[in-house]
Amino acid sequence: MSDLADRGAARVEWIRSRMPLLAATREQFRGSRPFAGRRIGMSLHLEPKTAVLLETLAAGGAELVATGNHGSTQDDIVAFLRGQGMTVFGSREDDLDQHRANIDAVLDGQPDILLDNGGDLAAGVVARGTAAAIIGGTEETTSGGDRLRGELAGAVPFPMIVINDSLLKAIGENKHAVGQSVVESFMRITNLMIPGRRFVVAGYGWCGRGVAHYLRQLGGKVAVVEIDELKAFEAALDGFRVASLMDLAEWGEVFITATGHPGILTAPFFETVADGAVLANCGHFPWEIDVAALHAMSSGSRQLAGADGAIERIDLPASAGRGEHHVILLADGRMMNLAGREPKGNSLESMDLGFLLQALSLERIATDAAGLQPGAQPVPDAIDREIARRMLAAMQAQR
Structure with a gap:
């Protein structure tokens, strides 16, 4: 590894050691392989906690092609993920035009599942006329959910689970x-x-x-x-x-x-x-x-x-x-x-919960997209409640 990738690996190691919910799911996915044969296209902040989510999806058989969001990419994490064999685009210095080019590069990778943040990927496949190749995906933010229900309403023929609709995530x-x-x-x-x-x-x-x-x-x-x-x-x-x-x-x-x-x-x-x-x-x-x-x-x-x-x-x-x-x-x-070169973002425990919502929602897309309605929709209640039980158990185990 390069020095940059080594630095990223050291940061991810600490984060990984404090995300027990994703650790358990990673082991589960290694056995069940819900994403075998699937390619997940991602646009999400590229920082250490996101790297642990990507490792979890890869353990489930997913091939990943990813980029970050404008202005938040951390270069050492990009170097680390590339060292793990993942296709990752973007750098900290990218301007908005380069960010849009990174989104295009992800879509050029022909994913069949989207992990979106702000609706950029969903808008991209609609604009390209390639939405039929997507079986479904997740949207992280309220802003992206608003786009799916606003400018993209009726144009997205596949299910998009809006993670921010979850009361568990909201709290x-x-x-x-x-x-x-x-x-x-x-x-x-x-x-x-x-x-x-x-x-x-x-x-x-x-x-x-x-x-x-x-x-x-x-x-x-x-x-x-x-x-x-x-x-x-x-x-x-x-x-x-x-x-x-x-x-x-x-x-x-x-x-x-x-x-x-x-x-x-x-x-x-x-x-x-x-x-x-x-x-x-x-x-x-x-x-x-x-x-x-x-x-x-x-x-x-x-x-x-x-x-x-x-x-x-x-x-x-x-x-x-x-x-x-x-x-x-x-x-x-x-x-x-x-903001800054090494921002902390949200706490490890909260992102363990939030990214478990992502992982299990993507698993639902991969295994039962046909059972979901097209367009924006909330996280299934059963997933919310299962994660709440797991989070409470993890919190009690720390006392």
Whole structure:
């Protein structure tokens, strides 16, 4: 192995040793071989925990052709996976055009099962007219589920199990793991103190809930922006200040988007926001903060010392009776908990659970795709409940 691959192998070894649910499933798959003769095309963050998932699928007989997501690929993990004989495309430095080329390369590999993240692979096979070659797949994110139910509705003739529809994942991974990792990443990137600082969380879905709760537990003053009346009501009863984004623009010191929708922080907000405010996103797509508009408005910007250039100061000119001011943008508006050269992402235990959902859902696709309806659908209830039992048993075993 190369030095880069050796480094990746050492990181994966630690992760693998702390993911007992996938370890047991890996042994099960070695016997049952549910993916024998199948090729799985994957687009998912290429980091150590994902490598353990890929090892599990390979143990079940799968041939893998994979790429990461834009901006989150870790080169040592790519080198390690290639050393294991897997076809893997992508690097940390890939721009968006290269990422799209990587997606095309995965589809050129002619997979018959998709492991998607954000709907890129599903959209690709529809655009190519090759959907008939796919027996089914999984979609990791709410953003991808929205695409399957929106722009791709009726165009996907195969079943796609949306992992983020699982209540088990929503609680274990989105609320608690994303909440923890986003707050940890904010501290790692900025080295700023949370107690007493004013935070605004846009979106009170499962990820937004987690971010808001973890910030408050560490002493942050937290307000929530939410357009859904029921979620806003829940946030208010949970004890958070609830108001519109523009009403909070001058109050907040840190703004974190967690909606999954484009155009949350836009030009009118940038003109109003408090001087020195920190802007960050934890949604899948880098579109919640209108970074293009922010740079178009800017009178200058520069990278500041921080976690691998993940901190950018953007100066804004005087306008509408207001003097010059500036904002701080983290990770170029991409997922802040996967920013930097060696991001930690979600906790090992949560991803053991989340990736077991992936593995068993893919097993269901491989063995019984015909028994599922076409298009987006939730994780089968029996899989959710089986994994909950396994997770509880593993947690009890650690006490």
